[in-house]
Amino acid sequence: MTEVKPALLVVEDDTGLQRQLRWAYEDYEVIIAGDREAAIEAVRTHSPAVVTLDLGLPPDADGTSEGFAALEEIIALAPHTKVIIASGHGARDSARRAIALGAFDFYQKPVDIDELGFIVGRAFHVAQIEAENRRLASAQVSGPLANLITAAPDMLKVSAMVERVAPTDVSVLLLGASGTGKEVLARGLHNASRRAAGPFVAINCGAIPDTLLEAELFGYERGAFTGAVKTTEGKIELAQGGTLFLDEVGDIPLPLQVKLLRFIQERVIERIGGRKSIEVDTRIVCATHRNLKKMILEGGFREDLYYRIAEVSISIPALRERDGDPVLLANHFLKSFGGARPGPQLRFGPAALAAINLHSWPGNVRELENRVKRATIMADGTTITPADLDLADSPEAAIQTLRESRMLSDRRTITAALTAADGSISKAARLLGISRPTLYDMIRELEINAD
Secondary structure: OOOOOOEEEEEOOOHHHHHHHHHHOOOOEEEEEOOHHHHHHHHHHHOOOEEEEEOOOOOOOOOOHHHHHHHHHHHHHOOOOEEEEEEOOOHHHHHHHHHHHOOOEEEEOOOOHHHHHHHHHHHHHHHHHHHHHHHHHHHOOOOOOOOOOOOOHHHHHHHHHHHHHOOOOOOEEEEOOOOOOHHHHHHHHHHOOOOOOOOEEEEEOOOOOHHHHHHHHHOEOOOOOOOOOOOEOOHHHHOOOOEEEEEOHHHOOHHHHHHHHHHHHHOEEOOEOOOOOEEOOOEEEEEEOOOHHHHHHHOOOOHHHHHHHOOEEEEOOOHHHOOOHHHHHHHHHHHHHHOOOOOOOOEEOHHHHHHHHHOOOOOHHHHHHHHHHHHHHHOOOOEEOOOOOOOOOOHHHHHHOHHHHHHHHHHHHHHHHHHHOOOOHHHHHHHHOOOHHHHHHHHHHHOOOOO
C-alpha cells in the first residue's frame, strides 16, 4: 500500500529554488505554483495543510503586492491553512503585516533549507493537532453530554464516569474549581438518567444569604414570616421527579445542613411555617470547590451529610491540566461569539494560540469564555492577537517555554493517536509515522499513560 504523503504547496517563481525545495521536501507531496492564480487553483484542487509563499510573485516580482494578495485569498478560501511567508523585502514590516493577515510564520530570504524545513514541519504538526481537535469537536454533536467540549483524556474519563452513574439514582458529588464545568456535567448526568423528562432545578447555595437559603430550598407557607404573602414551593419541591443540583453545597450553614440531611434520608420536607410533611422524589447532585473532608475535621460540614451526598464523587480537572482543551474550547467560543460580529470570519493568529496554550487559566473555562468574547469585540481585522485576549505576549516567556510547548504538543498528538488506536502501540506508531521503539521512548519521556 502506497503511503499518502501530506500535501505541501510551494508558491515560488524562481525555477532553481523550485527544484531545490522539491528535492528538500521528499517527505511531502510537493505542489509547485509560480504565481497567484496557480497558487489559488492548487489550494482548491489539493487542499494543502501547509503553504510556503514567496511575497515577490509576478507581475510584481520586486515588490510584495501579489504575495499579499495571494495570502489574503488563501486565508479566505481555506482559513485553517498554515501559510509560511518568505520574503527579502522590508522583512520586519512584511512580517508584521503577514501575521496580521493570518500567516502562520515568516521567514526572511535567502532561504536556509534546514531552518525552513523545521518551520514547515512545525506547521504540519500544528495543523494535525488542530484538525484532530476539529474532528473531536464535530463528533460531539449529540447525546446527553453534547455540551461538554473536550479532547483531554482526564475529562473523557470524567465523562465516562458520569454516563456510567447516570442511569442509577445514587447521589453524586462533583468536585472542582470554579469555572471547570460542574453544572454542564450535572445537566449531562440528568439528561442521561431515567429522570431526563423531569425538571432539572439548580441553586447556587453560595450566592444566597443564609437567612434566605432555607426558604429557597424548602419553600414557605403564607404568613410564615413578614412578606410571605402566598404559599411558595421551594427548589426541592420544584425538582419533583427530576434532579436537584446544589452548587457550592459546602457553603450551606450547619443548622440548615441538619434539615437537608433529614430530607435526603426520609425524602420528605416541611415548608417554613407548615406542619404537613410533603414527599419529594428527586435525585440529588451536589458540587463544590471546597475541601469538604477538611471542613468536616474543622467542624464546618457534617460528616453524615457528606456520606449521603457523596455516594459517588467525581473530581473535575482544572483547565490547565486538560491538554488540548484550551485551544479546542477557544475555537468553540469563537464560533459562538464570532457569528454575531459583522464582516469577515475571525481566526486566532499563531501568537494568540501560543498565548492560550501558555496561560495557566486560574478562572478555568469561564475565564477562557470571557476572554474570547472580549477578543471578538476588540479584534482589529480578521486575526485575533494576544492583546485582543488581554494575554501577555512576551518573547522572553515564549523562549523560556519553547521546549515545554513542544512537549505539550507532542503529548497531545501521541495521546490522540493512542485513543484512535484503542491503546495499540503498533497502530498508534503507524498513525504517527514512527517506529514502535521511538513511540515507546516518547511515551516514557513525556510521561504519558499508555492505558
